[in-house]
Amino acid sequence: MNYFELFGLPIAFKADIHQLRNAFMNIQRASHPDKFVQGTEAEQEMALEQSAIANKGFSLLNNAEKILPYVLEISGHIQADEKYNLAPDFLMEMMELNEAWMDAESDETKQTILKQINTLKDDIFSPIKAHLEADSIIHIPQEAMLQIKDYYYKKKYLDRILEDFHH
Numbered sequence: 001m002n003y004f005e006l007f008g009l010p011i012a013f014k015a016d017i018h019q020l021r022n023a024f025m026n027i028q029r030a031s032h033p034d035k036f037v038q039g040t041e042a043e044q045e046m047a048l049e050q051s052a053i054a055n056k057g058f059s060l061l062n063n064a065e066k067i068l069p070y071v072l073e074i075s076g077h078i079q080a081d082e083k084y085n086l087a088p089d090f091l092m093e094m095m096e097l098n099e100a101w102m103d104a105e106s107d108e109t110k111q112t113i114l115k116q117i118n119t120l121k122d123d124i125f126s127p128i129k130a131h132l133e134a135d136s137i138i139h140i141p142q143e144a145m146l147q148i149k150d151y152y153y154k155k156k157y158l159d160r161i162l163e164d165f166h167h
Helices: 003-007 017-031 041-061 064-074 088-103 107-132 142-165
Strands: none
Touching: 003 017, 003 041, 017 041, 041 064, 064 142, 088 107, 088 142, 107 142
């Protein structure tokens, strides 16, 4: 069972927070370990496990950064620790931006490079925005799911570059 099934939600790149919170509270009320203080050890263990699963699921589905790879994984579009090959032209552009950052001698130049990266992030987000905001992935075509996968890996790369720049 995936977390969407646990909470009775459609699989989507964003969870309806109101529905998620209600489902989470219902699960917590039904399985909170405090309700099983008088129960058997097995019942207490099961309640603790259910509560932990609900907490983990709520945390994941409530996190925009974590829900994207989770949906891609449960839909079979990525595997854990997958080695995804980004397009050579994208990698070349990243290398050029890295070099420009290392050669930058002023804060103004660095700000220009940061703006270029943020513009690039916006450019790769725009074509898939509607799919990421859909209520379910059920009607998203396979081609779009592959675009979303590519977006995920490019965004991950860009985020890592930005993090390196800020250190």
